Amino acid sequence: MLGVGLLGFVMLNGGYLVTVLGLAAIYGVFCTGLNLFMGYTGQASFGQSAFAAVGGYGTAILCAGHGWDPVAGLVVSMAIAGLLALVVGYPVMRLRGHYLAMATFALGLIVYELSVEWSGLTQGYMGYAGIPPLGFAGHELGTERAQLGALVAIMLFGVWLAERMKSSRFGRALRAIAGSEPAAMALGIPVSRYKLAAFVVAAVYASAAGSLFAHFIGFISPEVFGVPMVVLSFTMLYLGGIGTIWGPVMGAVIASLLPELFRGLKEMQDIAYSVVLILMLIFVPGGLAGLLRRLARKPT
Template structure:
């Protein structure tokens, strides 16, 4: 008998397919019935979920390295801020316009950069993030430099604004789920199979007729579009952005989320974003007084333990459980 661990995604039971929707519903309910602070934490998780879902296209599905997606989040964030503040655009239109700019920049930057591979590509993309960071600091007439950009309007459409964080949380979760839905559709499409073939072996993919350079560029642009949306959502959710928001810490955190949830999986990025956002809050509220000082150490220890015992990420827990159950059943 073939083990479930080595079989593909067979048609799943209806309840399994509905699980993400139920989980999202429970999350929204929790956020709406809790304090505004919890809603803000969950909102951050949803925004990072969007960012990581995009990063997953390039790093997970296509198997490439990018340390510079924060650059496109910065483009989205500052694009939204400037377009709504100076040009008076609707937030939704500003998000779409910022996406277009980020997409074009990704196309122009990605074309030469993606000729590199491995560590060289990682360094080039890292430089992209650093350059964008410097620009946001130095171009003060446009970005307000270290002071940051404040007074960014909340999400809304046709004059209607989502006034508080709980209303915005609902919108953010819906957008994050929509992002995962698109990711899932693309992953299982002809396009997605080409990306995953490139991740498996670039030489073999090319030898079968796949234009590797073009597909890598497409994955890079898609990741940039997601990053731009995440940056814009952050700007409208918090109402303030600064260069630090889109700094190197964003890259480190998004990598943590991606590997924690399961790189290359559909739900992994969102799951990772949620867990990595919630663990510090849970520790803050549950650790006894004396241990609160070492909260970061406990947080890191938990992350390391998860990665040791569930190396394929938390979203693989289901298949691990199924494999163990069938192993027990077989004897």
């Protein structure tokens, strides 16, 4: 309700907030994917930025470099990211706890370093400019508002898909794994295969988010997909409520609007995100969605 109102208001008024909400929708896609892996399956990936980078650079190279159609670039990048997640995930998903955390973190850092160093492919620190806006079969979405509409539609589709997955056999298996791996195994769930599948799905979401970002902003550089992106997406996830359907989207919108309240130095924003994240982790680990549910349940 509030979301629809906000969207309508911004659509009518336009301006800078269109960009902010567009980015929120993109992060909504990213966090919805991450949520499948972390919220439902109870695993951790600190390297999802790697797959967003695959999407972003895939789109940049295919669309800006080779003149591909945006949709084709998006889909091919998603396939590459999924394949990469499959290959990397196969050995890495055997790890647990802090090993898993650090291995995925390393993955993000490796891709970051490669995007800086492999300048023949990625144009290095300079970044990739001139990426066309979203469109299909030669028709570009000219205005920012039209793009925002498309982004929100794509995000809602992503959320709908996640919702379907959550209540499917696949989703129930994932939640069983989050509850207890040995118990899930005893129920006949092939634990490592399902973990890998969740990892691949999350990577495909992240890649889509990276592609959308490239189209929306028109420019990407290695900095876009660095460690701050990981922390920001976790902030959104924990702010909104990890393991819920709408939590990631809520978190993405709120965390995107947050800096608008206290515009200022980029450093101050990062500090604010970190502080919010730490406070949420300590005091409200269920996020806003969990908080709302608790309030709703309380007899008045």
